[in-house]
Amino acid sequence: MSKIYIGIDIGGTNIKFGVFDKDLNIIGKSSIEAKVETGAEVMIDRIGSHIEKITADNNYTTEDVKAVGMGSTGQFNLTEGIMYSCPNMPLFKNVPIRKMLSDRTSKPCVIENDANTACYGEYACGAGQGSDNMVFFTLGTGIGGGIILDGKLVHGTDDSGGELGHIIIHPGGRLCGCGQRGCIEAYASASSTARRATEAVIACEPSSLKEVLDEKGAISCKDVFVHAAKGDKLAEKIADETARDLAIVCIIMRHVTEPHKFVFSGGMIAAGEPLLNAIKKHFADMIWSMKKEDVEICFAQLGEDSGIIGAAALARDIK
């Protein structure tokens, strides 16, 4: 029987698992509760047990598992396989998570931050397929990023490269959670888009979003795009500013690693074609005229499976 790869995506609530063949076809998937309060040793042991279970459930033996990949939020030393810290898991400090997982499973393991696993998943099997030079964004509460260059993830000196949400686009502007001012994350994440709309409504700018705020007590990013689609002027303006700011970051990255493809993922892409077309329009309007740019801007294709797929792809590609 041919070899299989396990991809794991650790979230604050659940840990997702996928079993993949060498071509990264999904054989099976499942999840367990994260129970982050139990600490690293217990969690790694539970992960090891679930790898055994999901392997057996899909009619394989642990002998068939060739390697394991695991993605999580957090700060890492990827070379050493250490998780320095993780906002979802306060008990995980300087944990040699790769060695622990490798010891528990007796398999080669790779760890990676979750934006990078999602990026690598889209590169290996999704919207980025065949594009050895791509840039990836996740648009959610924050903005995560990943860079593929010459077919490999860019990690930077201390594994904090590709933190594209903290590219400054409006110096001195809105305060970001990271401590900087003017980050793209402080403007164009789903949360920040909702926040800008809320602030405008509270400042009495006329909008159909006022009713949403009055009724639900909060405006979501989805509300902004829904009301923009219905023709509300304020919502249109907020949505357009988000698209423009995302286009600015694409232009910046085009002059840095010059990707052939930009892939957007995360909850916000539910806004669909109007968002994508607006990003493309602003990109074309603002990019230099020195040369014609041949670049694709598109949405991710793998949805919530990108993390387990990317983790499995990294496991497959362990050298």
Place this chain on the structure above:
Amino acid sequence: MSKIYIGIDIGGTNIKFGVFDKDLNIIGKSSIEAKVETGAEVMIDRIGSHIEKITADNNYTTEDVKAVGMGSTGQFNLTEGIMYSCPNMPLFKNVPIRKMLSDRTSKPCVIENDANTACYGEYACGAGQGSDNMVFFTLGTGIGGGIILDGKLVHGTDDSGGELGHIIIHPGGRLCGCGQRGCIEAYASASSTARRATEAVIACEPSSLKEVLDEKGAISCKDVFVHAAKGDKLAEKIADETARDLAIVCIIMRHVTEPHKFVFSGGMIAAGEPLLNAIKKHFADMIWSMKKEDVEICFAQLGEDSGIIGAAALARDIK
């Protein structure tokens, strides 16, 4: 006798040549007029003849020349070795310059844009030595850039990566020569720094630079830094804004490829420690607080030889 490498730096007026040993020690250098109006074939032939001359002048034979590297401004297809266009040399359109040079010299040749050769020179022998992940800027009429990642130059999909002068830092701001608005080049190059000072003086902001403008008819970037050092408030403000904008680009790049070192070169670094210290201060003030940054910001060390050294280093490193 051991092998030697030839490094060539093509400018609009002169072509500089250097002869180097395998450790990139400089054995000899000289230059010839560019005579760009004679076209590609004549120029490449003259370059070939001068390689023979400089080799003999330094007591080597053409047998000793192992490889030749050449840098120039312009747009290239580096994989194919084609110069698409060059602002200094309007007759050079889609010229297979690497093959022509290789045919003329019977040696392996490499071509590269001049910001990248200078970057590679500083990486191989200058301020970037030992730093496999660095970012390089040239501050002159424009702002050029180069990125070293894992010890290699970043070229991007169509060899227009590392064009760091066109990173947008003030969306909708000053018009850049490239057609974009708000590029770092439109604010913090030597020319743009001088231009911002000139505009302020013309707008009647009080400054000792007014006398310079009245007497010489123009304010240079050097004037700005000299008057800032003497305590002129406007010059101080303009110089500080330049340093701040350069710090913003460093922060952006720190979140992208996360270099360990930033190296600034070009005429503007004659401004010395006050400029360097101001960039460092703004970087420290504006960078995120999520982790302590361990990064060096410094000036280039090779001066005008960086181009020939970098070209020779690229020749040495031909695979």
